[in-house]
Amino acid sequence: MNNYSYQFYGRRKGRGYKRFNQQMLKFNNFDFFLKPHDLNKYSSFSNNILEIGFGNAENLINISKKYSNISFIAADPYLNSCFKLCKVLTKHKLKNVKIWADDIREIIKLFPENIFDLILILHPDPWPKNKHKKRRLVQQYFIDFLARILKKNGKILLSSDENNMKSWILEQFHVRQDFEWYVKNVNICNKKPFCLVNSKYSKKAISVGNKINWFVYRKL
Numbered sequence: 001m002n003n004y005s006y007q008f009y010g011r012r013k014g015r016g017y018k019r020f021n022q023q024m025l026k027f028n029n030f031d032f033f034l035k036p037h038d039l040n041k042y043s044s045f046s047n048n049i050l051e052i053g054f055g056n057a058e059n060l061i062n063i064s065k066k067y068s069n070i071s072f073i074a075a076d077p078y079l080n081s082c083f084k085l086c087k088v089l090t091k092h093k094l095k096n097v098k099i100w101a102d103d104i105r106e107i108i109k110l111f112p113e114n115i116f117d118l119i120l121i122l123h124p125d126p127w128p129k130n131k132h133k134k135r136r137l138v139q140q141y142f143i144d145f146l147a148r149i150l151k152k153n154g155k156i157l158l159s160s161d162e163n164n165m166k167s168w169i170l171e172q173f174h175v176r177q178d179f180e181w182y183v184k185n186v187n188i189c190n191k192k193p194f195c196l197v198n199s200k201y202s203k204k205a206i207s208v209g210n211k212i213n214w215f216v217y218r219k220l
């Protein structure tokens, strides 16, 4: 594994955090959060999906409701989003999702190898300025981590509406020998995969006229 260093630059808490935190006490008996010592279990599950940066969790909720046989790990350091997700998981009695309420890079090295069929990174924070490019999540060392935890033929699905980020994703994966760009057809990159719904974030992007692209990479 390469040497690397990183720092988290996004928000961890927003308005309403205290309220969410208090409400969480009501859910004390529920086992929402991923515990590092449970990670080995995932090697024995047949279908696992990791979503990194789930935000308002529109996609996570939609897919996990439809496929109760798939186990999901959902990571986001923004605590308001994590608390909101706990409420939805409780409401819909969804037992197949575990939340990592922190930077994914804090735990990714502890995941067993070759466990995920799919990794979703939808609209990663774009950090559009060139001087902030080191803050972008998708970096070579990070793709090394993803490669280790994906199964052979497993896929990474990324999306963005920000042009610098789109080029960045293409550049970062272009140099990889361990991934192939699964869908090179531009028309398909312009089309939302059928399994996804529009999130609040993507709806906002569309409303200001931004074009969203989707990129799928397959681990060789």
Ligand SMILES: C[S@@+](CC[C@H](N)C(=O)[O-])C[C@H]1O[C@@H](n2cnc3c(N)ncnc32)[C@H](O)[C@@H]1O
Binding pocket: 008, 010, 011, 052, 053, 054, 055, 056, 057, 075, 076, 077, 078, 081, 102, 103, 104, 105, 121, 122, 123, 124, 125, 126, 137, 199, 200, 201, 202
């Ligand atoms: C622009 S939002 C997109 C949210 C959602 N995926 C969507 O498509 O609507 C990016 C999300 O990534 C999360 N995020 C940023 N850095 C992260 C990291 N290192 N690990 C996990 N999540 C991260 C942020 O907290 C935020 O919720």
